[in-house]
Amino acid sequence: MYLRHLEYLRSIIEHGSFAGAALACGVSQPAISQGMKSLQAHFAAPLLVRQGRRFIPTDLARTVAAEAASVGERIDALPRVGTGPAERHQMRVGLTSSAAMVCGPVLYQGWCVPHGRRSLALSTADEGSLLTGLRQGRLDAVIAPRPRKFDHPDVSAQRLYELQPLVYARRRHPLAQARSLAQLQGAAWACVGPSVSGPVDVLTEAHRVRRMPAPRMAVRCPDFSSLLNLLAQSDLLAVVPHPALLGGAAPLVAALRLAEALPLYDMWLFELRHRKSRFGPELLASLSAAGQTMV
Numbered sequence: 001m002y003l004r005h006l007e008y009l010r011s012i013i014e015h016g017s018f019a020g021a022a023l024a025c026g027v028s029q030p031a032i033s034q035g036m037k038s039l040q041a042h043f044a045a046p047l048l049v050r051q052g053r054r055f056i057p058t059d060l061a062r063t064v065a066a067e068a069a070s071v072g073e074r075i076d077a078l079p080r081v082g083t084g085p086a087e088r089h090q091m092r093v094g095l096t097s098s099a100a101m102v103c104g105p106v107l108y109q110g111w112c113v114p115h116g117r118r119s120l121a122l123s124t125a126d127e128g129s130l131l132t133g134l135r136q137g138r139l140d141a142v143i144a145p146r147p148r149k150f151d152h153p154d155v156s157a158q159r160l161y162e163l164q165p166l167v168y169a170r171r172r173h174p175l176a177q178a179r180s181l182a183q184l185q186g187a188a189w190a191c192v193g194p195s196v197s198g199p200v201d202v203l204t205e206a207h208r209v210r211r212m213p214a215p216r217m218a219v220r221c222p223d224f225s226s227l228l229n230l231l232a233q234s235d236l237l238a239v240v241p242h243p244a245l246l247g248g249a250a251p252l253v254a255a256l257r258l259a260e261a262l263p264l265y266d267m268w269l270f271e272l273r274h275r276k277s278r279f280g281p282e283l284l285a286s287l288s289a290a291g292q293t294m295v
Contacts, residue, residue: 004025004128005035006065007068007132008021008031008032008035009039009047009064009065009068010065010068012048012055013057013065017054018032018033023149025132026131026132026147026150026152026155027147028148028201031126031147043064046060089117090118090120090121091111091118091119091121091141092123092138092140092141093107093120093121093122093123093140093142094124094133094134094142095124095130095142096145097223097224097245098192098241098242098245099267101244102242102267103160103267103287106286106287106290107122107287108120111278124223127142130142130270131147131270135152135154135155137272140278141269141270141271141278141279142271143160143267143268143287144267144268144270145265145266145267146268153273155270155272155273156270156272156273158268158284159268159269160268160284160288161267161288161290161291162266162267162291163242163264163266163267164261165202165239165240165241166239166262167237167238167256168231168238168240168254169231169238169256170233170234170253175187175235175237175256176254176256178256178258179259181207181212181260182210182212184215186216187237189203189215189216189217189218189219189238189239190218190219190220190221190227190236191219191221191238191239192221192223192224193220193221201265202239202262202263203239210260219236224240224245225247228240228245228247228249228252228253229249231249231252231253232252241265269287
């Protein structure tokens with residue numbers, strides 16, 4: 001059970017709809033729906049009851065939300081325990097899997113190397129969880145794609161670089177010669193998840209605008225290393241947003257030469273507005289250059 005799914009439930013109760021909860025949590029509405037499906041799987045009785053177009057929380061849902069609030073308050077208090085001068089020398093950055101591969105080395109070179117006492121605490125998760133951690137003070141910054149319609153008054157957002165996702169398959173895949181999305185209909189796909197935006201969404205969006213059935217996600221992987229290992233040994237297809245993620249799998253997989261380009265998506269730096277930024281101009285320039293030069 002993910003804590004963010006409990007946050008989604010609390011937000012649904014507070015705002016009265018999935019759309020309102022998505023806006024408040026800074027995620028997409030499908031992410032809220034998927035989170036509720038995952039949370040419901042842990043309970044025999046329903047958490048939400050449909051009435052017309054609305055979902056009404058049951059007594060069980062309100063009890064679960066109340067307990068989650070208590071847990072959340074205790075977790076929120078943890079970062080405030082033992083604060084001291086050492087924290088000034090540590091930067092806590094949350095990144096999505098692709099951002100970690102591209103930006104991790106740059107963050108180390110720009111933050112730690114010039115100052116011997118500094119350290120980094122990097123963590124990876126989906127965009128929604130990372131932005132929640134930022135707003136709750138558990139992270140100093142987040143590098144991730146910007147969730148659709150995300151605009152929080154306490155969070156500043158600065159675009160770092162643009163990504164051009166490509167579809168990859170193992171070499172000699174039966175569909176390796178495909179030249180259009182239409183020729184990939186019926187194929188099974190793998191992705192890194194859970195995610196509320198990014199490579200999975202651009203693929204779905206590319207199908208949607210062409211009025212094609214949504215791609216079938218057969219496998220969700222925890223990171224790109226496991227995804228690429230799976231890709232190299234199966235007939236699954238996957239979207240990989242950045243060639244830096246290929247690593248040792250590069251000789252085993254190849255990008256399909258499709259006539260249609262998948263939608264671009266951007267990588268952003270998020271910070272709290274009321275805190276002084278720890279990203280100077282040189283570090284920002286290095287992060288932007290890393291994303292562009294490796295595309």
